[in-house]
Amino acid sequence: MKLQVQRTYNFNAGPSALPLSVLEKAQAELIDFRGTGMSVMELSHRSRPYEEVHNQAISSLKELLAIPNTHEVLFLQGGASLQFSMIPMNFLQPGKKASYVMTGSWSEKAFSEAKLFGEVYHAASTKEGNYRSIPTINELQYDKEDAYVHLTSNNTIYGTQWKDFPDTGDVPLIADMSSDILSKPIDVSKFALIYAGAQKNLGPSGVTVVIIRKDFLESANTNIPTMLKYSTHAKNNSLYNTPPTFGIYMLGEVLNWARDLGGLEAIAKRNEEKANLIYSVIDGSNGFYIGHADQDSRSLMNLTFNLKTPELEKKFLDQAKQAGFVGVNGHRSIGGCRVSAYNAVPVEACQAFSEFMTQFQKDNN
Incomplete structure (x- = not known):
């Protein structure tokens, strides 16, 4: 018998609200996932039933975000916070600089981590105004030789959001989209790398989505630990080690919900x-x-x-x-x-x- 539960008005900043229909489907499938006699949490990540879940989630994300064939979709762990380190570890090569657009606490943290790996500087900052605004595209100051330009698309603490993104030309553009991915159409082709923790718009905490341009991936540093190489996960369809299987299952169901909404x-x-x-x-x-x-x-x-x-x-x-x-x-x-x-x-x-x-x-x- 289905229990009647009083749902609250959930405005948490993350982990945040999940669609009720997704939670209900997960509840119905929790003990016996599609006739396997097991929960999806109990399935081997090498099994066919789980691989179908995994690949369908990747396919749904590509469809919804109109991700071109030039880009790979990866499911990683460690949250967006690990990406603060992985990005410079992979792409801030010796003799290069990277520029960061400072719009809040998360860009500050990304900048601090990048400083551990090489030379970084501010392409623009609105800190002086207590992060009340997003810089105009004309205010951005970066060098055409930069390893990349990094920005945070939405700032959860200060409540600001980019409305349009810069065209950085040959300089790779990287965006932390943890808190507004899937909230509106975006032109993925503008970005060399997009990353997002799942726990705002994509699903429960535990999964980090990375969308990375293939030619940018090929330029990555190879002299780093195996698990911290994007290439490791790209070559293995994000199955090099055990992925957060339940989180990916839930992400796939949230994507189905988003598709059904239109x-x-x-x-x-x-x-x-x-x-x-x-x-x-x-x-x-x-x-x-x-x-x-x-x-x-x-x-x-x-x-x-x-x-x-x-x-x-x-x-x-x-x-x-x-x-x-x-x-x-x-x-x-x-x-x-x-x-x-x-x-x-x-x-x-x-x-x-x-x-x-x-x-x-x-x-x-």
Whole structure:
């Protein structure tokens, strides 16, 4: 018998909401996966039933993101944080420099790791303005001889997001898309490498997706440990060692859900609708709510704001929690409030929170 469960309004920044239909399917298949008599977590990663799951997830990702044949799809482990090291280890060759666009905490961490392997510098930074904006493409300063240019497409802590990406020509462009991959159509051909932790829009934590251009892959350093070479995983279809099989299964089901919603065009419209429900209250609040990000840099994934006073902010967060809204506190490094409206967060959740914000202002103005 199926249990009736009260689902909460989940605005956690990650791990984040998953589609209810995906969770229900996983629940139904948990003990006996497609007649195998085993859970998908118990299958050998060398078995045919798992290989079908694995290859279908790769195929679905290629289809949804319109990934060209020039690029490989890899499923890795270690999160985006390991990519901060793997990228310079593989591609920051001696005598070369790499440039990093600084837009928040995650780009700072990526930059710090890269410094351990070679010479890196800032192509642009908005730190002086407390990371309220994304640099304009004209503000980027990098050298045509750089090993690569690195950017973070969406900044979860500060609530900013790139709307358009630079064309860096012959300089390889690398993007950390952990928090907005699959949220809108992108031109994958612009990028030499895209990486993303799964736990925002792709599935549960444990899987890291890497999309890498084949010719860029061929230029990688080979004098590094086997498991830290992208080529190791590309040659073995991401099956060199035991992959996070359950996470990849769930990722494949999330991709099926995204396809059934209408693909990335439909998802992008849905995400704009959700974000507008919150931003319209902020903009119409006469300063009661104060958005952190500049309007032209606002994220559709992470909506950040403050209230007029710390006391009012605490009251707001306490009442939001009591009303069943989870994960609304801002990141511990900057405080404030944050609504993370990733793909699987339903429109109804954002509508309910918008109404809560409006009522709270009426009660406390």
